[in-house]
Amino acid sequence: SQQFSALTEVLFRFLTEPKEVERFMTQLSDFATMNKISLGPLKNIVKSILLVPNGALKRNLSSEQVRADFIALGLSEEKASYFAEQWKVNSPTLTRLAVGQTLMINQLVDMEWKFGVTAGSSELEKVGSIFLQLKLVIKKGSQMENVYIELTLPQFYSFLHEMERVKTSLESFS
Amino acid sequence: MAAAREAEFAALQSLLKAPSRDAVRQLCQECFSSPAAGLGPLAQRACPGLAAGPEEAEQLVSALHNLTRHVVYHGLTRAEDILALFPENFHQNLKNLLTKIILENISAWRNEAQASQISLPRLVDMDWRVDIKTSSDSISRMAVPTCLLQLKIQEDAALCGNSPVVSSLTMELSKETLDTMLEGLGRIRDQLSAVANK
Numbered sequence: 166s167q168q169f170s171a172l173t174e175v176l177f178r179f180l181t182e183p184k185e186v187e188r189f190m191t192q193l194s195d196f197a198t199m200n201k202i203s204l205g206p207l208k209n210i211v212k213s214i215l216l217v218p219n220g221a222l223k224r225n226l227s228s229e230q231v232r233a234d235f236i237a238l239g240l241s242e243e244k245a246s247y248f249a250e251q252w253k254v255n256s257p258t259l260t261r262l263a264v265g266q267t268l269m270i271n272q273l274v275d276m277e278w279k280f281g282v283t284a285g286s287s288e289l290e291k292v293g294s295i296f297l298q299l300k301l302v303i304k305k306g307s308q309m310e311n312v313y314i315e316l317t318l319p320q321f322y323s324f325l326h327e328m329e330r331v332k333t334s335l336e337s338f339s
Numbered sequence: 340m341a342a343a344r345e346a347e348f349a350a351l352q353s354l355l356k357a358p359s360r361d362a363v364r365q366l367c368q369e370c371f372s373s374p375a376a377g378l379g380p381l382a383q384r385a386c387p388g389l390a391a392g393p394e395e396a397e398q399l400v401s402a403l404h405n406l407t408r409h410v411v412y413h414g415l416t417r418a419e420d421i422l423a424l425f426p427e428n429f430h431q432n433l434k435n436l437l438t439k440i441i442l443e444n445i446s447a448w449r450n451e452a453q454a455s456q457i458s459l460p461r462l463v464d465m466d467w468r469v470d471i472k473t474s475s476d477s478i479s480r481m482a483v484p485t486c487l488l489q490l491k492i493q494e495d496a497a498l499c500g501n502s503p504v505v506s507s508l509t510m511e512l513s514k515e516t517l518d519t520m521l522e523g524l525g526r527i528r529d530q531l532s533a534v535a536n537k
Contacts, residue, residue: 225480263478271510273488276520278527288452290412295534297527298459303510312508314492315459318531325524327467331486332521334469335514338484 168200169244176211177251180218181258218252222263228253274309275302297321347405348426350398354433367440370403371411371448378404410441411448418442457495463505464491486512 175196179189193211197204217238221231232249236242280297294317301312316324357363366385373381382396406424415421421438465488472483489509512520 223477223479225478260478260481264472264475264481264483266477267472267475267481267483269485269511269513270487271508273510273512273516273520276523278523280527280531283456286452286456288408288412288456289414289449291414292453292456294453295531296458301510303508312490312492313459314462314490316462320462321524321527321531324462324465325521325528327465328517328521328524331467331469331488331512332517335484335486335517338469338471338482339514 170247172196172211173248173251176214176218177255180215181255181262183262218259221252222256222259228256269304272304273301274304276300277302345426346398347402348429350395350402351406351437352430352433353395353399354437355430360436363436364440364443366400367403367407367437368444370400371407371444372451373400373404375404406437407441407444407448411445411452414449416442416445460492460494462490463493465489484514486514486517488512 175189175192178192179185182188193207194204196202197207217231217234220226221234226234228249231252232245235245235248240248277300278298280295283292283294283296285292297316297318299314299316301314303310303312354363354366357366369381369385370378378400379397382393382400385396385400409424410421418438421441422434425434425437467489468487470485470487472481472485474480487509488511489507491505491507494504494506
């Protein structure tokens with residue numbers, strides 16, 4: 166059962182940091198060597214085990230339901246309860262990750278800005294007006310697109326005001 | 340240089356043949372607003388009554404264009420400054436009329452020049468909407484608010500002439516992104532007030 170908890174730990178560490186694939190693989194092969202199991206069958210078992218938390222996440226299962234699922238699959242009560250406990254502890258992180266993976270359309274990824282004064286132009290020798298330039302980085306599909314826009318001062322204040330209204334609206338729904 | 344200026348002012352004398360003061364006023368406005376490339380057609384259109392021939396018309400239109408643009412460029416606002424531009428022997432009444440017309444239009448022309456100066460694409464309008472995401476393929480039940488922002492952007496006016504292209508860009512912001520953006524916008528506001536208060 167110590168083996169099981171060690172394996173569970175490895176699994177959850179991977180689930181909460183899905184990008185750390187190499188580390189996961191290394192930890193799995195360490196586990197295999199330490200416990201004298203061959204890596205191939207271990208990988209298959211792990212694949213099947215991983216299906217449970219992923220399915221649970223999709224269907225918003227409670228830890229009770231996860232435990233019941235595992236018992237139905239043939240795991241001992243002790244091990245199923247242990248796994249369900251780990252699930253409960255990690256589910257906020259896992260849920261947040263799943264939400265983060267949800268489709269976003271033209272996501273705003275970054276914003277840069279500068280403002281300055283227009284000193285003169287070819288039509289006007291002395292101008293002295295303030296301009297604000299924004300660079301918005303938008304993720305379109307898998308590519309980034311840069312959008313440059315210029316705002317006058319009144320437009321900036323009105324933009325700021327509208328964004329504050331959006332924030333209030335978002336906060337009232339959280 | 341001086342000779343060219345003399346010739347230009349001489350060309351302005353053609354305005355003495357204008358049917359009315361309003362005609363002169365109209366012509367001044369059209370000459371200011373027209374870009375240098377548009378002066379040829381303008382000369383053909385506007386001057387049949389005023390000029391002896393196409394060459395004279397072009398010289399007149401060009402002279403008016405240069406005069407009005409010169410005044411706007413240097414930001415001359417006083418009658419004395421404008422009157423001083425004309426040569427000594429220029430027709431008195433015409434000189435006064437032109438000065439009067441220029442003074443009437445100067446601030447509108449200044450705004451026109453500022454509006455048409457080169458710039459990055461300009462924000463013309465913005466709309467927003469807050470949605471609540473309730474489910475997705477990665478998680479079947481959730482309640483995540485998200486913001487959709489639509490910006491209407493107009494390309495550089497100087498490039499599009501009279502029919503500016505307005506494109507629309509819709510983007511999505513998560514709550515975190517919005518918070519970060521507001522932080523940035525707040526900093527801009529603080530810096531702007533610091534500059535204004537100096």
